[in-house]
Amino acid sequence: MIQKLLYIEDDAALAMVTTRALTARGFNVAYFPAVNAVDVELQEFTMALLDLKLEEGLSLPFIQQLLAANPTIKIVVLTGYASIATAVQAIKLGATNYLAKPATIDQILLAFEGSAESAPAPIDKGEDIENMSLRRLEWEHIQQALAENNGNISATARQLKMHRRTLQRKLAKKPVAE
Known part of the structure; x- marks a missing residue:
């Protein structure tokens, strides 16, 4: 069964490379440069890869829309501006994982599985x-x-x-x- 993946990224060059790599791995990728450009039914997707910071703002509010359309969707937030605050916020909103750029396709796929190997080492605020x-x-x-x-x-x-x-x-x- 081919997995349908929604990909939102405002960097066109990165999106082209990532889309090509995911397609080569057997995914059916629907790419959009912004959240407000998404013009497809959200419930058809089993996975979503979201860039955190888009030209229109943060993609975090979109996580709730995706989960409302399909409660079983796996969502990975990918960002070049990783921070503890946004990582916690993304996970609380329902994201499966949170990755810092640059990330390889293997790391992204592991992140969809919820693998800790794929994520950056968590920072324990106490220690x-x-x-x-x-x-x-x-x-x-x-x-x-x-x-x-x-x-x-x-x-x-x-x-x-x-x-x-x-x-x-x-x-x-x-x-x-x-």
């Missing part, structure tokens, strides 16, 4: 917080505040008592790797 760099702690704090403000940059900047443009510059950078 590992002392081992995080100051830049990584700042990134996590910003991501948590951004999630609390539903992606609203201005509200997040006010909450963090930071100039909006400064916050935008920090967000434009890739997350700090440990």
Whole structure:
């Protein structure tokens, strides 16, 4: 049986490569560059691969729509801006797994199975917080505040008592790797 996979990614080059690789593995892939571009019946999909940050905003609210249409769908959130806050939020909303880019096709497929090998090592706030760099702690704090403000940059900047443009510059950078 061919699995139907919904793929939402705003990077066209990455989407083309990923779609080709998934199709070669036997998946029937329906690709869309944005959530609001999806014009198919959601219940027909057994899997969904969602880019976290799209030009229209975060894809997290779409998780609930997918689960409402098909409660058994497996959803993997893929992002170049991984943070604890968004990972927790995605899983709470019902995502099967959360991956940081770059991820191989094998890692993505393992993530659909819920395999821990595919996901980045979780950060235990109790133990590992002392081992995080100051830049990584700042990134996590910003991501948590951004999630609390539903992606609203201005509200997040006010909450963090930071100039909006400064916050935008920090967000434009890739997350700090440990």
